[in-house]
Amino acid sequence: xxxxxxxxxxxxxxxxxxxxxxxxxxxxxxxxxxxxxxxxxxxxxxxxxxxxxxxxxxxxxxxxxxxxxxxxxxxxxxxxxxxxxxxxxxxxxxxxxxxxxxxxxxxxxxxxxxxxxxxxxxxxxxxxxxxxxxxxxxxxxxxxxxxxxxxxxxxxxxxxxxxxxxxxxxxxxxxxxxxxxxxxxxxxxxxxxxxxxxxxxxxxxxxxxxxxxxxxxxxxxxxxxxxxxxxxxxxxxxxxxxxxxxxxxxxxxxxxxxxxxxxxxxxxxxxxxxxxxxxxxxxxxxxxxxxxxxxxxxxxxxxxxx
Numbered sequence: 310x311x312x313x314x315x316x317x318x319x320x321x322x323x324x325x326x327x328x329x330x331x332x333x334x335x336x337x338x339x340x341x342x343x344x345x346x347x348x349x350x351x352x353x354x355x356x357x358x359x360x361x362x363x364x365x366x367x368x369x370x371x372x373x374x375x376x377x378x379x380x381x382x383x384x385x386x387x388x389x390x391x392x393x394x395x396x397x398x399x400x401x402x403x404x405x406x407x408x409x410x411x412x413x414x415x416x417x418x419x420x421x422x423x424x425x426x427x428x429x430x431x432x433x434x435x436x437x438x439x440x441x442x443x444x445x446x447x448x449x450x451x452x453x454x455x456x457x458x459x460x461x462x463x464x465x466x467x468x469x470x471x472x473x474x475x476x477x478x479x480x481x482x483x484x485x486x487x488x489x490x491x492x493x494x495x496x497x498x499x500x501x502x503x504x505x506x507x508x509x510x511x512x513x514x515x516x517x518x519x520x521x522x523x524x525x526x527x528x529x530x531x532x533x534x535x536x537x538x539x540x541x542x543x544x545x546x547x548x549x550x551x552x553x554x555x556x557x558x559x560x561x562x563x564x565x566x567x568x569x570x571x572x573x574x575x576x577x578x579x580x581x582x583x584x585x586x587x588x589x590x591x592x593x594x595x596x597x598x599x600x601x602x603x604x605x606x607x608x609x610x611x612x613x614x615x
Contacts, residue, residue, distance in 0.1 A: 311384055314348040315377045317341045318356065322374050325363040401430040402592045405450035407507075409553040411435045412534055415454065418599050425598075429591055437506050437531070445583050451592045453581040454599075456508040456550065460579070468580035468600045474509050474573040475565035477547045477554055479540055482564075489569040492520045495546060501528035501536035502548040508576055509533065509548050516572035537561070552578070578603060 320330035321341065331338040349356050356370035366374060406415055411433070419431050434444060438457070444450040445464055453464075456472055476490055484490050484498070492513075503509050517524055528536045528545070534553055539545055541562050551565055558565060568574070580600060582588060588596065 311377065311381050314344045315380070317344040318348055318370075319374065319377050319381065321345060321357065321364055322366055322370065325365070327364065400428050400589075400591055401432055402452070402595050403432045403434075403450045404452050404454070405434045405436055405441045405444040406454040407438055407441055407456060408435050408532055408534065409456065409550050410454045412553055413556050414552050414602070415599075418595075418602055422595055422598050426591065426594070429595065438508065439506075442581070445581055448583065448586075451582065451586075451588055452596050452599075453579075455579055455581065456576055457579045458508055458511060458576055461581075463584060464581045465584045465586075466579050467582055467596060468578070468603060470578050470603055471574070472550050472552065472576050472578045473567060474512055474548055474576060475551055475554075475567055477537070477540065477549050477558070477563055477565050478545070479542055480562050480564045481542075482544065482546070484546065484566060485564045487566055489567050491569045492516050492522055492524070495524055496522065499527035499543075499545045500524065500548065501530075501533075501539070501545055502526050503533035504529050504531050506531065507533060509550070512572050512576060513548055516568070516570040519572060520570065537563075550576075 317330060317334065317340075320333055321327055324330045324333060327338050327341050327345070331341045334341065345356065352369070352373075354369045355367050356373060357364040358367055404415065415433065419433070423429050423431075434441075434450060436444065438455050441450075441453045441455045442461060442464060445453045452467075460466060460469075476484065476495070478485055484494060487494075502513060505511075505514075513524075528539070530536065533547075533549060536545070536547055537549075537554065537557065538561075540547055549565075554563070554565060557563070580596065580603070582596070
């Protein structure tokens with residue numbers, strides 16, 4: 310990666326003689342001597358002091374040796390990185406997810422994976438469900454995480470795991486001690502949930518319709534977790550997946566109570582890639598790492614079927 314003249318120069322500096330450098334480089338002594346002379350001629354200064362016991366660096370030679378050693382180390386670092394990229398393919402892992410995964414789960418996965426694979430780089434887009442699918446279909450992202458109630462045949466489901474909706478509330482809430490709650494228990498409760506583009510809202514609307522209820526939420530947002538800080542000490546109930554609030558419940562004094570309505574259990578987490586697309590090795594490794602985390606993620610207690 311550095312020039313032949315610099316390489317022979319460094320070898321002479323290390324060995325202290327042209328003969329020693331020639332032996333280490335497996336070349337003739339005349340070839341080493343010729344390269345050193347060319348280098349000195351191009352710089353217009355002697356790089357070595359020729360002595361009977363060998364060759365010692367001049368002041369100019371010591372300055373050049375410091376530069377050349379640094380250049381050699383940097384060249385080796387770059388060469389190693391190029392070789393790794395050749396083996397791993399693209400080291401930028403492009404992800405898309407809906408907002409429930411962006412609060413804690415995916416950031417922790419990325420940080421922990423980078424501890425194992427420091428060469429990994431990440432590009433994450435947080436979008437609405439339909440946009441997450443579009444990112445995969447158009448090749449803008451390699452891997453997507455989203456909640457779903459139906460599968461898309463154009464996408465390859467790499468992982469599918471159940472993700473029910475829970476009622477999240479202050480541990481002192483009147484409903485907090487229930488083993489399960491029903492939609493009818495929420496008629497007079499201030500609710501917070503996502504807007505009509507979210508799977509939580511879709512399931513909520515279906516459960517209300519099937520129960521013959523009309524419940525108007527008090528707080529609605531396209532960013533469902535925005536209302537979680539309002540829950541401690543309040544009568545508000547938020548509808549959320551457990552993964553969104555995992556790690557937040559205990560410290561905030563909250564509980565997640567399952568629903569008895571079957572509609573609220575008809576949701577899954579999907580890890581998606583494009584059908585027929587081969588992921589780069591590092592992206593595939595991250596997908597498997599993330600899938601293990603999803604499979605092992607703790608869940609709130611299950612409701613007894615009504």
